[in-house]
Amino acid sequence: TLKDGTNWEQNEEIPRLPGETRVTDKDVIYMCPFNGPVKGRVYITNYRLYLRSVENDPVVILNVPLGVISRIEKMGGASSRGENSYGLDITCKDMRNLRFALKQEGHSRRDIFEVLTKYAFPQSHNLPFFAFLNEEKFPENGWMVYNPMSEYRRQGLPNERWRVTFINEHYGLCDTYPSLLVVPYNATDEDLKKVAAFRSRNRIPVLSWIHPETQAVIMRCSQPLVGMNILFLTELLNLNLFGQTFYHFCLFPSQMTNSFLATGGGYEGEDAYPNAELFFLDIHNIHVMRESLKKLKDIVYPNVEESHWLSSLESTHWLEHIKLVLTGAIQVADKVSSGRSSVLVHCSDGWDRTAQLTSLAMLMLDSYYRTIEGFEVLVQKEWISFGHKFASRIGHGDKNHADADRSPIFLQFIDCVWQMSKQFPTAFEFNEQFLITILDHLYSCRFGTFLYNSEFLREKEKVTEKTLSLWSLINSEKSKYTNPFYSKELNRALYPVASMRHLELWVNYYIRWNPRIRQQQPNPVEQRYMELLALRDDYIRRLEELQITNNSKISNSSASSASPSQMVSQVQTHF
């Protein structure tokens, strides 16, 4: 069994998951951008594209889940001249392109092009996602990780100010929200319905997180429709009863409010809420982010821009966007924690920038979310259940590569998390591999976790019954995703420094295909630490043995008999 749970079938050259079936294979030349053309054989299954080079030294292997493919193009024609000019050009969602050259005789690429297109874009061909065919078995069941009721209970909810409502049980109030919502105690279901009418797509303000001490809350919603301010006061009345200043974070750039007002969008005017303060966080929209990532790919793939690396990096604006998202989240977290005020976060629909901000602020404020399971809960809650449109943003199984709905919003969130873990290397239970694995399966379609746009749709498609959860894979092999330096710290707000001096390009993710820029694996610092841990455990074990034998030898020494257990427990609490 390989590390990623893939089984190699005997006498077969390619790895296969249970439920994975082979479709076709062909001799090709892989145009490796780093080592030049590589002769090999490509195998296509209903899950992956797998290439193995003919030459064994060095052996070149490509193992690409079809889900990462964004676009397949034919290059060259039957009459094209020049070596290796006829073949396929594959653009991937994970920062690489693949190019295969084929023999020109006999339309050899037609079959492979058709097979690839069909299985890479099953949704466009009325085929199911591989997740529905996957027959893997895991000891852990990842679908059990998130239970909204127990997560709210963990936060101490419901309480005298907040109640749980089932008004959306059948997604009647809002079809992009989860069925279970936490709302102000005084707001009746009738109030909620009224409020919903004035929020874009009925995404009413609901609670995301409550501070265990100050009781300040983070709420999320969509932007208000125009002309609703007066009625909207009702929902706010309930909040003002708490006597806290109320902050409003509007995530789009302030200069854009006019255009929003003109097109039917509105924002929470300060005059509407006497106790509220309004912030604009200048975070740009999904289209800007998509273009930024495109530019980033241009400078890192296939080769790293050399002569003006820093200014090229700057010109992509990617880290600048990361900085702004982090800055916004810090502000939200700071208001809730030190300012002891509640905040309401929204962008236009409340499922992109809003999710980034609330989840990052929660990660800063609540150390539970910095554990492996806690982070899974966070993603499950703030992103998946609150309707981040994964299907549209990623384009799972959809051939329309130019769809303007696609955008790397979730990637950007994971990047922010990585930046935080880089700045605080002992604060997170999970390691970099955990984040990379999440991103890999964001595209792979091997698990049901990120499929579809909302809980409503996932329920309709019976995702939890028919597919596996990514968390099953991860939680079944936790040690692989665990950061050895993690020290548990409760109730400590963790503020990253959102300065370019500290933000770095995540080389191990964005430039991981380049063999020239490879981080040492395993990380030598981590390795040394693990060695020391093993050494310590060994000493403790031997010491215990020694003490047992010594104690049996000297029965009258009371002093030394007390020491072993004392010492051991001290050591254990230390970690």
Added chain:
Amino acid sequence: EIHIKEPIEKEVNPRLLPGELLLCEASTVYKYLQEDGSNRGTYGKLVCTNFKISFLDDDSTSDDNEPQFKNKIVGENDITLQCVDQIYGVYDEKKKLLTGQLRKYPEKLIIYCKDLRVFNFCLRYTKEEEVKRIVSGIVHHSQTPKLLKRLFLFSYASAAPNNTGGRNQTVMFETLEDWRDELQRTKGNVKYKAVTTNEGYRVSEKLPLYFVVPICISEESILKYEGRGIPIWCWSCHNGAALLKMSAFPKEQDDSTSQMQKAFLDGIYKTISKPPYEILKLDDLSSSLPSLQDIQTAYTRFKQLFLIDNSTDFWATDVKWFSLLESTNWLEIIRRVLKKAIEVAECLEIQHTNVLLIEESATDLCCVISSLVQVMMDSYSRTKSGFQSLIQKEWVIGGHGFLDRCNHLHKSEKEEAPVFLLLLNCVWQLVQQYPPAFEFTETYLTVLSDSLYVPIFSTFFFNSQHQRDTNKSGESLKTQSGPFRFLTVWDWAVQFDSKAQAFLNNPLYAEKPKPDKSQRKTARFKHQRQLSLPLTQAKPCTKRGFFREETDHLIKNILGKRIGKFINSSDEPPNSLREFYDSWHSKPVDYHGLLLPRIDGPEIKVWAQRYLRWIPEAQLHGGGTIATAAKILDLMEEVQSLQVKMDEEHSQAVSGDVHSVPMLRNSARLSSLFPFALLQRQSVKPALPTSTWKDLEDEDDLVKRDDEFVDLSGDML
């Protein structure tokens, strides 16, 4: 809330070193805390001695907060006169550079230090005559030209008690034996010899008393042009190939002289290109690397990015940070120097050729490249004593002009260039890329760079061994003062107590295994490296990697400069350098073997500890690499104490309890700037950028679009 405490009238006296004299002072000076834009600060006395400028806090009773890492010579509020970079006076909110004579005295004094600290003193509450005295005193003593003998070094050496300091294993290269030992260590003694020709400095005052040349070089040739045109040995590689340096002839107007010099050089090249000597490759560093002027300009711009007055400046420069960094060119210079060192290493290791570095004086870039090559190729240079010996060999005794390059005497700015700092910056890149390979830490490199400006050590305060020797005798002073006994910077106990010195040692360093074992290992290792080139080397594709166009150029450069008749023209595949680099990086790293820096764009980083350490905005509470380092240190101590307990159990001794105080208590809350953070801010307030978004002009149409983009045309189809 502004905390301006009422000044307390209290006599605080500066702590003076032997030989240190108080020159002037001013009281009721208000020192702003750097950490925020507010006017918070403390009152105190500002003094200037012949060694330092010092601020004495009136309220300095709070010694309970004793930092774990403290310099015994230069305190938190001390600035040695050599450490002062620039002084500005503030007049009616306007900053003016203070250099010589002053007509008007400022309300505020801003002192920028070479170790990148920034001090802000307010003089508004100080008596006028005291302001005059302190300002002109500080400007005079730190900014105007000085005689060598007026350096504090001499007062200290004559007044300090005769303590020779603790023994350390650094080889000083002051004796013939030291050179012979080095030859033996590197097995260079078959083809190279240490010579005494320069005794009495009869060859040159620039050359060290003893040095090493090829055996076949005669004494006459050394003497002929004051050592110019003579290949001087730096180091021998395990395969016998040697790294040499040579001081070039200056451009001659006179044709016959240059003809003679050319003939002389040809003779030399001929002699040392014959067997047993390897093929010789020349590299003229003055044309293949940036000039000293370029280096100075780049560093001047670079350091400016870190001399930040306040929080607003910090955030204002943050948006454009990467392009600002790039525009200084400093990181690019580091990259080019590292690349040059890789080229030299490739010639020595793979091509088995000798490399002769040429430079006008052979004491600047030659020192950088030869040191760097040795750090990369000789794991001894990655130990603390090995590195210190290397600095002695190539720099201190090798004759790098520290006095002029650091402009310690303010004689001429034209000579100033941060050549030694460039080396430390390059070594730092290696240290952070391969943490287990070095016995010392980045903190060691940082304090070493700080020591450049501490004039109680002779190490960095002379231009040559000759200059030091002649000034050591004290002949120009009264005879009874006798020869001065200078301290060496390698005696770290002078600056740091043992607890602080622990931060200079790398807990990740894995010592080299036993010699007999390692020899076999390195032999195998060598073999691996040579056979490790990928067999399927494809034709060069459209690489934009770092050797792209330069490889050919480099090879041509080297070829062109080789002496035609000695070339074995069949060697050198054009991309051998590229192969060397790629194949080395495709193998697991042997931390005791050859080490090549990664030099692609994203790999060259800013030495954050040195450059960001005084900037509170850049501080991560409980974060940074120190967080993991602290955990490792804690664990190591635990393992050690367990070891002690084991021994006790074995010996059945009922001894007292073991005292092992974890070095870094509560490590989770350490500042990432540790051990340098000035004040551990207790505030949990996050640092919030104050800058605003800059326009995305080219993407204006995108910016204005809604997230929910509905493509109607698609629906209609």
